[in-house]
Amino acid sequence: MERRVFLGFAGPSIVVMTLLMVLPLAMAIWLGMHFMTFDNVLEPQWVGLRNFTAALQDGRFWQSFGFTALYIGVVVPSWIVIGFVVALLLDQVTGFARGLYLSIFLLPFIIVPIVGTIMFRQLFEPSGLLRWLYQELLNERFRYTEQTVKSLILFHGIWYVTPFTLVVYFAGLQTLPQDLIEAAGIDGASRLQKIRHIVIPHVRSLTLFILLFSIMDSYRVFDSVFVLTGLNPLYKANTIMTYTFQTATQLERLGRANAMAVLTIIGIMVVLIPNLYLSWKEQIAER
Amino acid sequence: MDPVTSRPGRLLIHLALILFAIYSVVPFLWTALQSIKKLRDASSRTPKFLFTPTLENYEELWLRSTPDNPEALAFFLLLAFLLLICLLIFAQHVPLRRDLVYGAAILGLVALLWLIPQLLDTASFYDYFINTLIVTTGTIVVSIGIGCLAGYGLARYAGMLGVVVLIAALAFRALPRLAYVLPYYWIGSALNLIDSHILVIITLVAVNQPFTIWMLRSFFMEIPKDLEESAMVDGAGRLVAFLRVIIPVMWPGIVATALFTLLLAYNEFLLVRILTQTNWTLPVAISRFTGGEDPRHLTLAAAASVSATVPIVIVILFFQKQLVKGLAAGAVKG
Amino acid sequence: MPAFNGPEGLQAVEIMLDYYNSCLGEAASSMSNNNMETGMHQGTLPIVKLWASRAAGMSNPDNTDLTDVIEFAPAPRVVEGGPRAGSAWLDFFFIPANTTNDPDLIFRIIMEAVDAASQQQAATLGIPTRSSAADFGGKYLPAASGTLAESVGNYSKNPANDIAVAKLSEFLPLTATGEMSPQEALDAAADAYTEEATAQGYIEG
Secondary structure, three states: OOHHHHHHHHHHHHHHHHHHHHHHHHHHHHHOOEEOOOOOOOOOEEOOOHHHHHHHHOHHHHHHHHHHHHHHHHHHHHHHHHHHHHHHHHHOOOHHHHHHHHHHHHHHHHOOHHHHHHHHHHOOOOOOHHHHHHHHHHOOOOOOOHHHHHHHHHHHHHHHHHHHHHHHHHHHHHOOOHHHHHHHHHOOOOHHHHHHHHHHHHOHHHHHHHHHHHHHHHHOOOHHHHHHHOOOHHHOOOOHHHHHHHHHHOOOOHHHHHHHHHHHHHHHHHHHHHHHHHHHHHHHHHO | OOOOOOHHHHHHHHHHHHHHHHHHHHHHHHHHHHHOOOHHHHOOOOOOOOOOOOOHHHHHHHEOOOOOOHHHHHHHHHHHHHHHHHHHHOHHHOOOOHHHHHHHHHHHHHHHHHHHHHHOOEOHHHHHHHHHHHHHHHHHHHHHHHHHHHHHHHHHOOOHHHHHHHHHHHHHHHOOOHHHHHHHHHHHHHOOOOOOHHHHHHHHHHHHHHHHHHHHHHHHHOOOOHHHHHHHHOOOOHHHHHHHHHHHHHHHHHHHHHHHHHHHHHHOOHHHHHHOOOOOOHHHHHHHHHOOOOOOHHHHHHHHHHHHHHHHHHHHHHHHHHHHHHHHHHHHHO | OOOOOOHHHHHHHHHHHHHHHHHHHHHHHOOOHHHHHHHHHHOOOOOOOOOHHHHHHHHOOOOOOOHHHOOOOOOOEOOOOOOEOEHHHHOOOOOOOOOOOOHHHHHHHHHHHOOHHHHHHHHHOEOOOOHHHHHOOOOHHHHHHHHHHOEOOOOOOOOOHHHHHHHHHHHOHHHHOOOOOHHHHHHHHHHHHHHHHHHOOOOOO
């Protein structure tokens, strides 16, 4: 295919992405250099780099950065471990039961995240099932505090995305070289040894993919934190996304929020650049 | 892996899977249960499992006033809906041109959605539902339309420009969404488009475009080049060959991609929340049920959550295979 | 220029913080409207402040077991002939039935806090009652309309007031979490207020 024809086909998509992704990103930097509230959106005042320095000096910005890092640190390994274990178990089931289990397991991941979080929270409301269980089992009242709300966010994160890693690992297990497994069986390898020496190396590339994808995705966690904290500052459980959102909507500092959004991009570069490099190499190799 | 054959072993595996299934669905079951309780049962200190169920919450959510003959109306509407759905499912077996049947069924569904507020005094939740349908459908149509063209181009073009586009798309997909959503607010204000469907649709198309072109491209790669080349030898132009020969073979890929686009558009909260003031879609509308002044917060929020989930559950039941395949394909191919 | 970060403002915040630390604590201050209403239904909370729409629901037997034990009354007036629902009305005090402290002592503390002079002073100020409070029927209506008929009614407030409220609510919670001292929070709010009010033209720059 010649370049001219390619541009004809990909043109509309490239135009949309340039106009609505590249341009807005440049605009975010430009708007970040303005004092802007909802009252002066169209005639913001130029303030130079003040928003950027103010954001960097803002303790809550760094606090939200810290909680986001904690979220990634707890949730991503859990997704990988739980997803892998359940995929191994599911691989043992065949036929109708397999499809049924899979449908049920997918539910938390497919559902509207906001709704999923509301449902999750209903369990912990004063009349909720799990709050009642908590109180019966531990003989202690369940309260929304910094600690419990943060735990709920982490717990919900695990509940919500594990189905994704589960499905990916499950699909990976379907391509497992059977002859290797059989050969290992003849050599008298135990099940754990087979998992350790055949299955885990086989899904290594998938794990790398999940790792990169999950870190980037959980860096953007927003919906669940928004519902579970209600943006209450007492929980100190803002993530960078909710804090930027709060700065924009509740505090009406649109310029500062734009500056913060731009600054958060720098944080994601740590994972994004290796990811892009890998994809680039892969694409070049394909050609 | 080789299957576990011992009986206790298999029993344990099923036990573990059942436990995981319970863990996955407890929030859904509990919310569904809360949604059919009266507030006094729903706010009980010890969970109530025995109570007189009521549909009042759903009625209050969807309707402003109770119609005179609710049973007859519900029966008629449900019947019409089921008939149209059956028509869609069994279209292959109708001895008519298939596109005609699909067209009639979809037209019928639209007519039904238009008819409902004429017959019933629907509440604003119905409007949010319609908004969601408009936004989701619009996003799918535009996104798949331009995405197919781009995906095909990217699959067949070998030059460096293609790599640059793909990698740039990947980079933009990973960025925190607020970095463009806030400028969208500025763009929307400048064009006076805040609160309009068109702004939400076009921005949703843009933020989902990287994902769409990557996924569609991976499906186009699977189609052998000979297919359109033979058509082009016969004298058809590339675009004609693409439309006549490639697209019909691509349907499974298009359906799978459309499915993910549907989920992304239906689920989007942040972007819609910032770009709309009253024309909310369901996720934004539901988030309003969770505090503030609404006295029936518990049961109404539960009914709203269940109402928004049912369509998604139906989608999973019908398209589970494509979903799993799509998730796995996205993983394998990056 | 804002005056709320002066010595009087500081004293007010310190008193509020004192109340917060000695009477509320983290668990109570994180209660949502929903939690408070449910606590009332369940009998786990002795006293709450509810939105009119929520309170009105308390007369519906489908919503609560409390219908029989709940009555509604118009908001009190502190001085004879004064407005109903004056700002002193928001200071509610109570002695929990299950308290482990000396009820007499609590009573005396309350009486000390609501001394006649401060109540009289507060009675002249009022909180406008929203007319939507009368949108709910049943037992609730007579009480709501009674309050509405004799409350302070509407008054026009300084439009820059909203900015001050927004900026104060941004920073004052940080005194409760210990991230800012009262004076720091007030100064930060005053700076933010000045910036915003200047941009909107309420302060000439």
